Structures are given as C-alpha cells and as structure tokens.
Amino acid sequence: VPAAPPAPLGCDDPESEAAAEAAVNYINGHSHHGYKFALNRIEDIRVVPQGPNNDIIFLELDLLETRCHILSPTPLDNCTVRSFAEHAVEGDCDVKLQRVDGILSVLASKCHSHADSSEDILKVCPDCPLLASLNNTEVLETVSAALNDYNSKTTGSYLRLLEIGRAQIQHHPGHAVATEFAVGATNCTAKEAKANVEACQLLPKDQSNFGFCTAVLTKLPSQDLQVDCQLYGHQVPAPDIPLLSRPGVTYAHPGQDTS
Amino acid sequence: SVAKRAVAVAAQHDKVPRPVGFVPPLPPCPGKIRHFDI
Numbered sequence: 001v002p003a004a005p006p007a008p009l010g011c012d013d014p015e016s017e018a019a020a021e022a023a024v025n026y027i028n029g030h031s032h033h034g035y036k037f038a039l040n041r042i043e044d045i046r047v048v049p050q051g052p053n054n055d056i057i058f059l060e061l062d063l064l065e066t067r068c069h070i071l072s073p074t075p076l077d078n079c080t081v082r083s084f085a086e087h088a089v090e091g092d093c094d095v096k097l098q099r100v101d102g103i104l105s106v107l108a109s110k111c112h113s114h115a116d117s118s119e120d121i122l123k124v125c126p127d128c129p130l131l132a133s134l135n136n137t138e139v140l141e142t143v144s145a146a147l148n149d150y151n152s153k154t155t156g157s158y159l160r161l162l163e164i165g166r167a168q169i170q171h172h173p174g175h176a177v178a179t180e181f182a183v184g185a186t187n188c189t190a191k192e193a194k195a196n197v198e199a200c201q202l203l204p205k206d207q208s209n210f211g212f213c214t215a216v217l218t219k220l221p222s223q224d225l226q227v228d229c230q231l232y233g234h235q236v237p238a239p240d241i242p243l244l245s246r247p248g249v250t251y252a253h254p255g256q257d258t259s
Numbered sequence: 260s261v262a263k264r265a266v267a268v269a270a271q272h273d274k275v276p277r278p279v280g281f282v283p284p285l286p287p288c289p290g291k292i293r294h295f296d297i
Binding site (some may be wrong): 008009010011013016039040041042043044045062064081084088091116120125191 | 287288289290291292293294295296297
C-alpha cells in the first residue's frame with residue numbers, strides 16, 4: 001500500500017518558520033529602498049515534493065514595516081516594528097523556495113506594501129498623524145530645510161539625500177511635519193561644499209558611508225525645526241543597492257517573479 | 260457484505276457526544292500573529 005502522503009505542514013510548524021525566516025532574510029537582503037520588514041504572520045504554506053529530500057515550498061507571508069531603514073546595519077531582531085499608531089505599513093509577499101537536503105534557497109519572491117487605512121487609524125487614534133505622500137510640498141520643504149540645517153552646522157562630511165523614507169503630517173494640535181530620510185556622505189566637508197557644492201559627490205561604494213535622519217518641522221504654535229542624523233559608518237556594500245528609488249512599495253525582483 | 264448506512268443512522272452517529280475536553284484541531288493555517296493584525 002503506497003505510503004500515506006505526509007500531513008500538510010501547519011503555518012506555525014518549525015519547518016514553516018524556518019522557511020519564513022529564510023524568505024524574510026532574502027526579501028530584506030534584496031530590497032533597495034524603504035525599511036526592513038519583519039514577519040507578522042505566515043498566511044499559508046504549500047509543499048510540493050520533487051523527489052527524495054527535494055521540495056518546492058510556496059509561502060504566503062504577512063510582514064510589517066520596522067523602524068530600521070534598509071541600509072541600516074541593525075540586525076532585524078533589534079528593529080522595532082512600527083506600531084499601529086505610527087500608521088503601520090504591511091507587506092504581503094508570495095515566496096517560492098526550494099529545500100534540498102534541508103537547505104533552503106529562495107527561487108522567487110513578489111511583495112507589495114501598503115499603509116494601513118487612515119480610517120482605521122483615526123477610528124482608534126483621532127489625533128495620530130497620518131502618512132503623507134513623499135512628494136507632498138511640505139514634506140519636501142521639511143527635508144530640504146533639515147538637510148541644509150544639518151549641513152550648515154556639521155563639522156563632518158557634507159551629506160546628500162538618498163531617499164525620503166516616510167513622512168507624517170500632524171494637523172492638530174498645532175501643525176507639524178515629521179520626516180525620515182536616508183543620506184550619504186560625500187567627498188566634501190561641509191565647509192568645502194559652501195564653496196562648490198556641485199563638486200560634492202557621494203563616496204564610491206568601497207568607501208560609502210550612509211546614514212539616516214529624522215526631522216520635525218513645527219509650524220504652529222511656533223516655528224521650530226528639530227534634526228537628528230546618524231551615520232552608520234562604512235560597511236561592506238551588499239551586491240547592488242541602487243541608491244535612489246521610490247520608497248513605500250517593495251518591487252518584485254525583476255526576472256524572479258513567482259510564476 | 261458491505262451495507263451502506265442509512266442517512267438517519269449516520270446522522271445518529273454524527274451526534275455522538277464529543278468526549279469532555281475535546282478540542283477540535285486548530286486549522287494548520289494561517290499561523291499565529293506575532294505583532295498585530297492590520
């Protein structure tokens with residue numbers, strides 16, 4: 001009598017969690033913009049045996065955005081998941097893996113991220129600031145003012161903008177614009193940049209030094225600008241991280257879509 | 260000989276009371292939520 005097929009894997013089984021961990025590490029390792037994502041829930045798993053010790057695994061994952069920018073060296077376990085009140089961003093991913101002799105490898109992944117609905121946030125937290133569009137005029141003004149303010153005061157390297165990661169606008173009480181953006185050190189000091197800013201270019205990959213800034217521009221009740229930038233220090237660059245891209249949506253990796 | 264059970268009899272069997280403390284097995288998926296559901 002043929003052997004009974006193995007019982008279907010449960011989404012909380014250790015094997016499923018191992019596959020999900022491999023998938024999330026792959027997604028974060030190949031994402032080029034925005035923030036690192038953490039596993040929130042394994043929605044579904046399907047294992048298709050290919051032969052002895054050889055399976056294809058299809059995973060459906062529910063991820064949540066963390067506060068760590070994708071360029072941050074902070075290990076994912078130390079990255080705080082954005083809370084509901086911070087206007088959380090969810091990632092839905094379909095991942096195809098192969099497991100041969102227990103070794104997992106990702107064959108394809110396709111993800112899409114979307115912010116939680118504003119209605120849901122305001123229902124629970126009427127005064128919570130909502131995510132703003134990254135090309136909102138106030139957001140662009142705030143980022144520009146913040147970077148100029150930082151560069152005018154720093155004694156270190158002149159920083160250039162890599163990408164705006166997120167922005168929120170608080171309409172009451174008061175009026176404030178909070179932004180987060182990634183920056184890169186250039187080959188100029190801030191002083192040299194005053195003389196000829198065009199000459200200031202991002203450092204080459206083998207010397208790159210990225211960082212992350214947060215800035216809050218308060219307009220009411222009075223005008224105030226708070227800026228904080230932290231450089232990560234030089235790290236060995238990942239294979240190919242294009243420096244600029246549209247944050248907020250995670251792209252299917254070209255040529256590797258799940259069929 | 261194999262005789263098909265009458266529906267009534269089958270229905271009776273289905274009404275067999277579960278043993279005390281019986282917990283139906285959890286569906287295998289979706290899995291647990293680690294942070295919160297949005």
